[in-house]
Amino acid sequence: MTRWSSRRIFASRRDSNSPGNLPAGRPSLSELGLSELRVHFLWISITQSVISGGPGNWWTITWTIVRPAQEHSPNIAVPVLQSMLLASTTSQKVLNMPEMTGAEALRRSLEAEGVDTVFALPGVQIMSAFDALHDSQSIRLVSTRHEQTTAYMADGYARVARKPGVALVVPGPGALNASAAIGTAYASSSPVLLISGQIPSDSLGKGEGQLHEVEEQLDIFKPIVKWNTRVSSVAGIPGAIHEAFKQMTTGRPRPVEVEIPPDILAATGDVELLEAERYPVKQPNDDLIARAAEALAGAAR
Secondary structure: HHHEEEEEEEEEEOOOEEEEOOOOOOOOOOHOOOOOOOEEEEEEEEEEOOOOOOOEEEEEEEEEOOOOOOOOOOOOEHHHHHHHHHHHOOOOOOOOOOEHHHHHHHHHHHHHHHOOOEEOHHHHHHHHHHHHHHHHOEEEEEEEOOOHHHHHHHHHHHHHOOOOOOEEOOOHHHHHHHHHHHHHHHOOOOEEEEEEEEHHHHHHOOOOOOOOOOOOHHHHHHHHEEEEOOOHHEEEEEHHHHHHHHHOOOOOOOOOEEEEHHHHHOOEEEEOOOOOOOOOOOOOOHHHHHHHHHHEEEEEE
């Protein structure tokens, strides 16, 4: 017989040196109601949510118990559970993994990176992103009349605001329309993030004639971007956006491109949101600058 059970408990701080106690902040077996249980097979899933300012941690313990079919069946004692609890650590930061759509993950990732404006032209492959951005309290969505304009406005924004500009367009012809502005940003060392839609994931590379289908769109952009990628899962969106901002704000600032298919934007999954990072700016060597200026001053035709 298989029995599913879960319990949400509050593990207060205890003296980890006391006999029979688990380290501080972890639940004891008696708190789980499993201290006397002997099982044939045990599967445990443990998640932790840190409560800000609280004296301890909330733990959600979920276990699956398969009882022996006969009395003489081999048993596995509960210390298996105890060893798993001991293996976890409260000193390590455990991020909450909320469930959300890919479009929500995109919005929240942009918000985390400090984006306050997105220049976009709506289209069927990116409408989920538009819906999510409409709910944002901190991002202003500017709708344009041509994809080329979205990227040129993002470029102008980046130069004036001195921070990466963001453009959002449909794939294929829409992305290619934006490529003129992306090429300008590349030549001008301007940090612009182009978020491009794609055709459905299961149609990629099949030449089915999907709306706005262009083969090898990633390769088309490679000569005019510093870095680009295609996201293949909801969970991959925060990492892609985070890496895009790292690429734009380290080394030589240049445009980047991230492609997200419509099914990924609409799908739901567990997402680990990432915090923005600020990277140190390399300072020029004063001696090398002086030598370069001297060489230029003494140059002759």
